[in-house]
Amino acid sequence: MQLDPGTEDIVLLAWARLLGFGDEAFAAAGGRLVRIDDDAAVLTFVRLFGHSALVGPEWAVEGAAAYADAELAEYHTLLQLSRARGGHGLGKAYLSFADDLPTAQPSEDIVISTAPEEAARLEALCPPDDNNEVGLSNMDKTFVLLHGTEPVAGAGYEEWEAILGHLSVLTAPAYRRRGIGTLLAAIAGHEALGAGLIPQWRAHEDNTASRATARSLGFVEAGTQTSVYLPARP
Known part of the structure; x- marks a missing residue:
């Protein structure tokens, strides 16, 4: 691609x-x-x-x-x-970028909150190192998946230079390896595209899971x- x-x-x-x-x-x-x-x-x-x-x-x-x-x-x-x-x-x-992203297709009805406080609640469930790397609650737009009243995963984007939509994804430890983060990333990425931004993904070189998620969504690694x-x- x-x-x-x-x-x-x-x-x-x-x-x-x-x-x-x-x-x-x-x-x-x-x-x-x-x-x-x-x-x-x-x-x-x-x-x-x-x-x-x-x-x-x-x-x-x-x-x-x-x-x-x-x-x-x-x-x-x-x-x-x-x-x-x-x-x-x-x-x-x-650093990876995308021209387009696949449409998010959840297998069941889901509840997504855009309230900033839900991103903060999700961070309280996650390790500090993850929160520092992702910075979800500091994003311009956030989308948090709720299981009942509990936040389980979230994604968001930050607008850079009115051109890039810098994406971040965070999943509570108990809900990882289920594809939830990929779903939320697709939702946030489509919102960034809808706002006229180019989705950007940044993954630490040791974070193979993050890089794999980006590739699965169609992001293209373009540099470092x-x-x-x-x-x-x-």
């Missing part, structure tokens, strides 16, 4: 804006884009559709010049590059985002 070339161009436009470049930066670039931000709280390297960009302090940009794109995309490279400056946390994630936190300058 491939994305429409027009979708690729729009995604690159969105990420150019997210990273602080001009709208045509990726189209005009003959090589790696770099932007020096000495106050950056995160050192970020992105690869998308054969393009690449690095944003971070001057010392990081200078140090990164010795590495190929494939090396910078690896988490251990950014850690090595930033260790002396206190770099830590985050990691490498795969690799980042490390940087301590605030004194």
Whole structure:
């Protein structure tokens, strides 16, 4: 499965804006884009559709010049590059996008709540690490499946640059491995498409289940985002 070339161009436009470049930066670039931000709280390297960009302090940009794109995309490279400056946390994630998504077809009648408090109730049932990665209650739109009065799974999207609908999915531990998260992701993805957004999926490189869910829904892996936190300058 491939994305429409027009979708690729729009995604690159969105990420150019997210990273602080001009709208045509990726189209005009003959090589790696770099932007020096000495106050950056995160050192970020992105690869998308054969393009690449690095944003971070001057010392990081200078140090990164010795590495190929494939090396910078690896988490251990950014850690090595930033260790002396206190770099830590985050990691490498795969970025996927979709032109369309399959219609969600639940096998029985279901109850979906869009009330923000239901997303918070679902998070109370899930491990903190999952909540931190997903951030469901911070999404612009959320869709939570209720079993009686109990929230069991939810998905939502956050609008990025009025172009991307960044999706997240969270399922209570007792209800995992039943396909519920995939159903909710399809619902949220269709809502994002209906709002004129391109659905985006981001999965940590170690989260094989999340990547598999994205593929099952028709998302196409288009690149990576690799980042490390940087301590605030004194």
